[in-house]
Amino acid sequence: MKLFFILTVLLLQIKAEAQTSTLAIADSLYSIGNYSNAINEYSKVGGLSSALQIARSYNAIGNYEKAITQYQYVVQEDVTNQLAQFELGKLLLKVKRFEEAKSVFTDLSILNEGNPEFQYYLGEVYKELNKADESLVHYKNAVSLDSTHLRSLFQLAKHYTIKQERDNALKFILEGLAYYENDVSLINLHGLVLFNDSQFEKAIPLFEQVLELGEDKDYVYQKLGYSYNKNWEFKKAKEAYAVLLKRDDTNSQTYFDLASVYQKENKLDSAKIFINKAMDAQKPIFANGYNQLAYIAREQKDFKIAFKFFEMAHQEDKSDARIYFNIATTYDQFGSDLQKKLGYYENFLKHYPNEHPFYYETARKRISELKEEIHFAKE
Incomplete structure (x- = not known):
């Protein structure tokens, strides 16, 4: 009897060591991105931890349906596993299964009321469902739980910027910049709010900073050119529009904007040249060109x-x-x-x-x- 007990213990120990070895191999394969082979090894080990790793592996290789199935199995077996639910919710959001994602993040927000990430992702889900009011509630909840939650602050600032609600937009922009002064997205929104409010002189340094931070986009040069022109900085306006024309010399609006600079300088012959170039660039739309020539x-x-x-x-x-x-x-x-x-x-x-x-x-x-x-x- 004693011998049987010893043999049983030895067999269990050997099995545990084998599982530990297999798990180590699986983890090693997963860590270097060899996900398909990692799945095979995790399958040999079994258990909820391995099932979670299999879900992550399927997610990593883009087999989202199998990943969702694995995540759902883990959550079904352990309803308290917030990490598995969180990853499942994000994946459901990614594949546009919004109602299912909403259900997952709602459950998570009940399980853990103090987590701002769950509120943020509920905001993202409601945004995708075109329920702006509900999404704003959850973004604000995230900020109330964590005043430095930049992604929620950005979404709130973006919403109010688009709606041209200047004071609300600035409130969330400035809160975000107080935490991270070089956040290029918030600086860009700050510039747009001032631009939309015709505060061109104040908008200029913000758009310049956006460029310095690497956001080298056409729309920034367009806003800068317009702001320079409004601020009587004609040389800088021409330089901004020159960048745009170098990138795309078929955009009639850039020629029209450049013509406006020369017109404001009272260089009317040059203005005519650029208006005509604008009309050549986009021949079907002449009204704006004729209108400016008339002026x-x-x-x-x-x-x-x-x-x-x-x-x-x-x-x-x-x-x-x-x-x-x-x-x-x-x-x-x-x-x-x-x-x-x-x-x-x-x-x-x-x-x-x-x-x-x-x-x-x-x-x-x-x-x-x-x-x-x-x-x-x-x-």
Whole structure:
């Protein structure tokens, strides 16, 4: 009997040592990215720890369905395993199984109310489900649990920046930057908030910092060029637009923006050159080009040419009330036919009745004056 007991202990010890050896091999294979062979070795060991490693291995090689099945097995066997649930929830979110992900992260947030990550990921799930109000609640919950939770602060700041709610956006941007002053995403949002608020002088150093931090993107140069122009820094504006044109010389908007710089400098011949280049770059869309050429002609007091370009712009885009209003006012400046002047203003009110009050009142007042002039001219 004693001999049998000793043999049993020895067999168990040998089995445990074999499992330990197999597990060590599996862990070694996993650590160097040899996931398929690691799965085979973990399968020999068995147990929940090995099942979790198999799930991770399937996840690593992109076999997401098998990974989910393994994670679900681990969670089913041990409902207190928050790590397995957390990894399962993130994977479900990744493969767009949002309702299932929501269920997992909701359970986790109940298990561990003080974890900001679970709140953040609930926010991510609700964002994907197009439930913005719910997502904001969970991002704010994450921040209340951890005031330095940058990803939640960024999502809140981004939401309010897009909505152009300046004060709310700045609140979360500045909270994030107080913790990490070189967060390029938050600095970029800070610049955009100020840009959208027409605070171009304050936006400039932020966009410059974004570039210095390696975010060398076209939209940054576009915002910088526009801000430099608004801040009367014409040389820097031209340099920003030159970078964009070097990268893409077919973008008509960059030519238009550059023309605006020269126009503001009163270098009208150069402005014309870039407007024409813009129109060549994107020939189907001429309205903006004709409109800008008309403004330049009007600045040069050549009202007949301005009128011609405004008419051409109107032919390209009849939805823009400002273009037709400029047709009316420009003809009013050089034309001699009172009936024709009256007709332009009446057509404006007829076709664009709900435009800006200034346009409406100007047209209405001018119609009254012209009718009086026509009446006295007949007498």
